[in-house]
Amino acid sequence: MKPVIANHSSFNEASRHQFGRIHLPVAPKCNIQCNYCNRQYDCVHENPPGITSRVLAPQQALQYLDQAMALSPHITTVAITGPGDPFANPDATMETLRLVREKYPWISLCIATNGLAILPWIDTLAALQVNHVTMTINAVDPEIGAEIYAWVQYKKKMYRDLNAAKLLIKKQLEALKRLKEAGFSVKVNSIIIPGINDIHVITVASKVAELGADILHYLPFYNTKEIVFENLTEPSAEMVREIQHATSKFIPQMKHYLWSMAHAEEMQLKPAETAALPEKTPVYRPYIAVSSLEGVMINQHLGESERFLIYTMDATGKCTLVNARKAPQAGGGEQRWNELAETLSDCRTILVSGAGEAPKKVLNRHGIEVIVIEGVIKEIVVGIFLGQDLQELIRKSQIHAGSSNCRGTGKKCG
Template sequence: MALKLENHPCFNDASRHTFGRIHLPVAPKCNIQCNYCNRKFDCMNENRPGVSSKLLSPGQALHYLKAAVELSPNISVVGIAGPGDPFANPDETMETLRLVRKEYPEMLLCVATNGLNLLPYIDELAELEVSHVTITINAIDPAVGAEIYAWVRHEKKMHRDIEAAELLIGKQLEGLKELKARGITAKVNTIIIPGVNDHHVETVARTVASLGADILNCLPYYNTKETVFENIDEPTPAMVTEIQKTTSEYLPQMKHCARCRADAVGIIGEMNSDDMMEKLSEASRLPKNPDDNRPYLAVASMEGVLVNQHLGEADRFLIYGFDSKSNTCRFIETRPAPPTGGGNERWEALAELFSDCRGVLSSGAGGSPTKVLNASGIEVMVLEGVIEDAIGGIFRGEDIRHMTKNTSRHACSGTGGGCG
């Protein structure tokens, strides 16, 4: 079935009252820190990029999408836009796109990215018929970019100041050029930040137009507390209108953007419905692979009261389930850990030990066991606190971000640690 490109409500103003979109929040990590961004805050009454009430695995995302399409049959677009950056989470992003394309061959697919790590995935995006990609490009001049970006993390190395801006801008422009070489529709978002880049947006427009960008979205910056730019006022409507008028000489303008959340769903401009948010919450409580029968959670604990032991140091694990009738967690049994040593063989044995567990809770975990367990459909959750509070909260779909450590999948700490 041919893709109906005109049905994309973000790229075609005539479609936005008829066709809906859904953002699948499968990409929590980010590889840059913008001075206007703080994803720690999540109010359901606000629309801004980078916030999501829940996070989903690719399998959970497909389950949620099926439920969402039943509730809202006018959904024509599946997008991935965070809450971090899709290509700071390439495995999750690409697997989600593969699953959706297989299940919904007629669905439009799109991603929104900062562009830093886009290049290695453009060929597969084209193969999957991802029809639309948005890149946020806030500066062409590295001196301006250095004011906007606190750091950029690329190939496990941190970059700051002019060096960071040069790296990011170079990757963005190269990515835009390659997208157009493969016939993918490209939208550029530019955040208007008064006193920082408002004088520079025309240069951005002229440059991206020369590389083939299809449409420009000049977005007013959103003032967010606890950011470097929290004392900068948002641009006036007059400033935004004037910039849109000037840049329209180079590119068509998107003027109906609602600064969508990373879990936005439905018609642009409408708030997510309670029914849809319940479906999102239900999906987040399922095993990472929803078809698996995984009723339990494992816990690394020194004394059996707190989650307070590193995954690799535990000599036994406590297994918990959930009693839906009493709405409480229940202890199942204790399982001895595999013997130490043996490299990945130990973690593979641990994955077998947890074959009926959707996740394991510990106060710390190394990269190797996390990778092996994740590949087996077992989520590694790094947190600290009372076991019953954590277990009950997870099974009930409650917000337990206050228990997670700064390596958590839920939010960017702003330091660059763990945002690979």
């Protein structure tokens, strides 16, 4: 696999202004405890401090991504960075990567991990064409690591103190070597913790450079409350600059804080809202059905429609007639509307000039919205595809709705 870092905002400082990245919070658990981490919040290795993401199931994450792509088509990178560690939640992580890769074969996939449990997944990540891995390595000396990590859980066994640090560092360095052999681009993060590893991070930089890491990103320790390190001071900007300067001779440095833009794409769309979405795959409904007498205006009652015109909107925003579909015979009560739902199963909405409450209920049950409106078909169809305010569309089209919105003869909704 060839490392590609040119359009990746986590690896390339210039690209962050042109390309968007989105985090999918599908990995709640963590398999280690860093003494600078308050687990009320997302993993600070690749997320802004103090943020708590609502966890999404893989299908919800895909829907979240779909919505974000509709809002921000310049998204080029999908990252799984927590809220815990992706490989403490391998099933959800791999399922999400698989779903995203299937639907967006061109997108750049990226994972951020503490490195403890990534090793067995490297071949799968390569098969899914995950391009970038970020691993946080704060120490290569277990004595120093033992001050940073409270515990490590590996294969259902708990390790503490020196044993925890030894195991974690061993797994991290093995994984880094193997990732580079497999052709991944790898960014290493190191948290600068004054009085703990502020000198040692230079040795860490030298070691990860030797193993082929592509770039190093120093993150200053950020003091949140209720952490083991809550009495430690944060490093000064000068300390960070001096460390960057000392290590830049053997490994390229990333100097921007990803935090400033990491969640930029998510500002318009809250994962919490997406968490309310159903976990099942939603039915794909690319069309809108219209009831019209002559094919120009929406001017026919649902119960009087003998056929429906099916419209879509292309990428240029043009409304196009796809086909016309015959409506089921009148009569037959609920069965008639079930049949219509089947005929229009790829339509999200039916636009009619009137409709009785009973058929609306049946069609709603099948996931099809019935909108009573009158006006020029193309204007209204495009407005609905673009998510324009329905009341405004109704106002513009000068609808004269009655209390039931039913303007037909009242005889044909059976």
